[in-house]
Amino acid sequence: MITLNARKKVAALSCAIAFLNLSLFAIAGEMKNDASTKQNRIEIKDFAFNPQTITVKSGETVTWINRDEEPHTIVSVGKQFKKSTALDTDQEFTITVGAPGTYDYFCSVHPKMTGTIVVAK
Ligand SMILES: [Cu+2]
Numbered sequence: 001m002i003t004l005n006a007r008k009k010v011a012a013l014s015c016a017i018a019f020l021n022l023s024l025f026a027i028a029g030e031m032k033n034d035a036s037t038k039q040n041r042i043e044i045k046d047f048a049f050n051p052q053t054i055t056v057k058s059g060e061t062v063t064w065i066n067r068d069e070e071p072h073t074i075v076s077v078g079k080q081f082k083k084s085t086a087l088d089t090d091q092e093f094t095i096t097v098g099a100p101g102t103y104d105y106f107c108s109v110h111p112k113m114t115g116t117i118v119v120a121k
Pocket of ligand 1: 047071072073107108109110113
């Protein structure tokens, strides 16, 4: 009898552990989802991209917002993403980054304005 009871306890415990593992897995999955929908924002202010270099993960989005009174554009040096139209004040431009690598970009209106997106795996 003692052996049977012990076995039942072990079975119940295994069940509980399995359930806990599943719950943890679900939580981890949700956290991963949150990370992949994270918004990476770059402000354009005083003729500069802020931050000038940003590190993001492949599949994430990057959004620029123009806080200047001047129009600015975002153009990929290596054509890694479509170029923006001229952004007016408070206008935004969003891309989804693809393959890992370094994406250099500049403003075609003011070519001295440059920035870099580092795309990690
Ligand atoms: Cu500009």
